[in-house]
Amino acid sequence: MTTVASGTGVGPLLRGWRERRRLSQLELALRAGSSARHISFVETGRSRPSEDMVLRLAEHLDVPVRERNSLLLAAGYAPRYAETPLGDPAMEALRQGMEQLLNGYEPYPALVVDGTYAVLAANRGIAMLLDGLPEHLLAPPLNAMRITLHPEGLAPRIRNLRQWRAHLLAQMERQLALARSDALRAVYDEVAAYPLPETGDDTHADTEDEEAGQEAPFPYFALPLRIEHEGRVLSFVSSISTFNTPMDVTVAELAIETLLPADPATVKYLQSLTP
DSSP, rough: OOOOOOOTTTTHHHHHHHHHHOOOOHHHHHHTTTHHHHHHHHHHHHSSSHHHHHHHHHHTTTOOOHHHHHHHHHTTTOOOSSSOTTSGGGHHHHHHHHHHHHHHTTOOOEEOOOOOEEEEEEEEHHHHHHTOOHHHHHHSSSSSSHHHHSTTTTTGGGGTTHHEEEEEHHHHHHHHHSOOOHHHHHHHHHHTSOOOSOOOOOHHHHHHHTTTSSSSOOOOSSEEEEEEETTTEEEEEEEEEEOSSSHHHHHHTEEEEEEOOOSSHHHHHHHHHHO
């Protein structure tokens, strides 16, 4: 559970979140049904907000669930949101639902990660892409960012590595801007330091394939992950789903990532693998 030093106080924390969201005290007051004067008093410590006010302000500031507990602790209240381990019996229905979703998405790749991109579950489509990676990268705890960008991981197989790497790092930077996470920062610092290949992305690969008598370039509708697998190039676009209105820290930080085939050739190949 996240803890906050007692001397910090809830006021400066709320002010930090308000400034991060680029809201004035008046704008926040109007959204929360309060007054700019009261918001000012709360932020400067002249007024102690009620538990309900802390939660209301946190909701309108879109504060992550883990950090809402921090705000409550700083204001002198007990945490409101539990952090239940995914393996707890209380999470059985959630686990079964996610497993059903992952299995139902096959043969296309799908996985579940937590707030630091640790892989909690994955289907056979993901296992196919990871085939042949060194054991030290596949040993628990698996991390999706590490596996993707490590020089001994998927990175050498990704045809548009520079583009995909920039996309993943920007995604992590957005998360770090929204919530404080030392664990996520450590992962970011690690993968951002991985060396890039000396050569750039194979931007002419499609043209070269066409000249070699293979299929013409496909007009992608989003930035694809173009990855080599057994002598062919597969193309995917990524979609990430999270849970609405989570009441548990663990659930709030879960994300289900599905890789949708981005061209007919990838669809045809993956479906050919289905028994």
